[in-house]
Amino acid sequence: MSMVEHKTGRLWLAHPVLSLILAGSWLLLQRSVAPADLLAACVLALVVPRVTAGFIGNGAKLQSVGAVIRLLRIVLWDIVVSNLTVAKIVLNPLRSPTPAWVPVALDITHENGIALLASIITMTPGTVSCVVDQERRRIMVHALDCDDPAAMARDIKARYEQPLKEIFG
Amino acid sequence: MDTVNSAVEIIVSIMLLVGAFFTLVGAIGMVRFRDFFQRLHAPTKATTLGVGGILIASMIHGVAHGRYGIHELLITMFLFITAPVSANLLSKAALHLKVPSGAGHPDVARRTTTGGDSPRKKAKPVRSKGKPAA
Numbered sequence: 001m002s003m004v005e006h007k008t009g010r011l012w013l014a015h016p017v018l019s020l021i022l023a024g025s026w027l028l029l030q031r032s033v034a035p036a037d038l039l040a041a042c043v044l045a046l047v048v049p050r051v052t053a054g055f056i057g058n059g060a061k062l063q064s065v066g067a068v069i070r071l072l073r074i075v076l077w078d079i080v081v082s083n084l085t086v087a088k089i090v091l092n093p094l095r096s097p098t099p100a101w102v103p104v105a106l107d108i109t110h111e112n113g114i115a116l117l118a119s120i121i122t123m124t125p126g127t128v129s130c131v132v133d134q135e136r137r138r139i140m141v142h143a144l145d146c147d148d149p150a151a152m153a154r155d156i157k158a159r160y161e162q163p164l165k166e167i168f169g
Numbered sequence: 170m171d172t173v174n175s176a177v178e179i180i181v182s183i184m185l186l187v188g189a190f191f192t193l194v195g196a197i198g199m200v201r202f203r204d205f206f207q208r209l210h211a212p213t214k215a216t217t218l219g220v221g222g223i224l225i226a227s228m229i230h231g232v233a234h235g236r237y238g239i240h241e242l243l244i245t246m247f248l249f250i251t252a253p254v255s256a257n258l259l260s261k262a263a264l265h266l267k268v269p270s271g272a273g274h275p276d277v278a279r280r281t282t283t284g285g286d287s288p289r290k291k292a293k294p295v296r297s298k299g300k301p302a303a
Contacts (some may be wrong), residue, residue, distance in 0.1 A: 025246075028239050083191055083218040086210065090198040099207055099272035122253035124212045128206070129253070130260035131275075140275055142260065144202075144210045 012046050013060050019045035027098035059124075060112050060168050074159050078124050089145050097145035102127070104153045106137045108161055112167035114139075118158040119159050177233045181226045197218055205268045209256055215254045221245070276293025 013019060023041035030037045049056075062068070089097050104121075108114060118129040118139055131140040146152050195215035202208045224245060228238030267274065 025243060028243055031240075034234045079217045079221075086198070087191065090194050090201060096238065097207065098204070099204075099270070101270075101272050101275040103275075118257065119249070119253035122213060122248060122256050123217060125210060125217060127255050128209045128213065128260060130206070130264060132257070132259065142206045142209065142270075144207055152215055156230060 012050055014053060015049040015056070017055075018049050022048055046131075060089060060110060062167065063169040064166045067163040069124050071160070071163035071167065074163070075120055078159065082125045082127075086114070086144060098147065100149050100152075101154050102141040102143050102146060102149040102151070104139045104156050104161075106139065106161070107157070108159055108165050108168065109169040113164045113168035117160055117164055121156060127152075177229060181230050181233075184222045184226035184229065186222075187217050188224075188226065191215065191217075191222065192219035204271045205263050206260065206270045206272070209260055213252065216248050220248060227299065 020078070023045040023059060026041040026044050027033060027037060029041075088097065106117075107160050109134065110116065114132060114134075118132050121127050121129040121141055126144045128142045129139045133140065141152075143149070143152055179291045195211045198211040199208055200216065202211065224238075224241040228241045231241075233237040264275070
């Protein structure tokens with residue numbers, strides 16, 4: 001394989017995993033493996049990564065499978081817990097939330113890792129990542145109900161950023 | 170003739186209720202919250218446990234009827250890809266337009282040490298903006 005010698009953007013199969021996901025998703029959406037659908041899946045798997053190569057960069061190499069499982073467990077658990085927390089805030093008529101802006105300084109350098117961290121923050125209820133500030137290397141998070149922004153930033157870094165750093169290396 | 174036992178039906182019903190509950194909470198939050206940025210939090214609730222519960226119910230139901238619940242996984246994947254992006258774009262636009270925020274306005278142009286440096290008031294000025302006429 002001469003993949004390493006080429007610039008990734010010029011290869012048809014520069015992102016094999018992405019190609020697999022695209023083809024697989026297409027076939028699942030169509031619910032068939034008819035020749036026409038297989039052909040369409042192949043075209044998608046080849047063309048989309050090539051056309052978008054300029055945006056998605058070089059991709060990432062998975063450094064630690066254990067960290068992926070740990071992160072998955074943490075995120076799923078946090079989604080359930082913070083859903084309940086936010087539900088309590090919403091349903092309690094006597095209490096109105098105290099929102100705050102929480103700047104989270106970033107240690108992680110990989111672009112895809114930063115994007116994933118921002119997505120995780122948004123998907124856990126109670127926090128939305130509003131601005132990913134590449135220059136100053138931080139994410140500005142809006143917290144629905146937060147008394148101690150510094151503690152929340154520490155929490156986010158320990159729970160999500162640390163495993164992500166291990167995953168992306 | 171379906172011979173799906175009642176235990177499966179009960180689990181499916183419970184998951185549907187869980188999903189419906191959190192979707193409802195998200196909707197109530199949309200009405201109750203006081204400013205744009207707080208309202209951004211409502212859809213993240215609805216798309217995680219709200220849709221999640223309904224999708225799990227659908228998967229269990231599908232498996233019980235001899236169908237694999239792979240479509241539901243695709244829905245989850247698409248939601249997790251698209252929801253953060255739209256939330257991020259909405260909040261960026263809101264910051265750019267200086268939409269009032271109960272937590273004060275973060276100075277994205279200047280370095281801030283801690284968030285929430287403004288007094289936590291009840292976000293009075295916001296009221297003119299959002300509330301739909303009752």
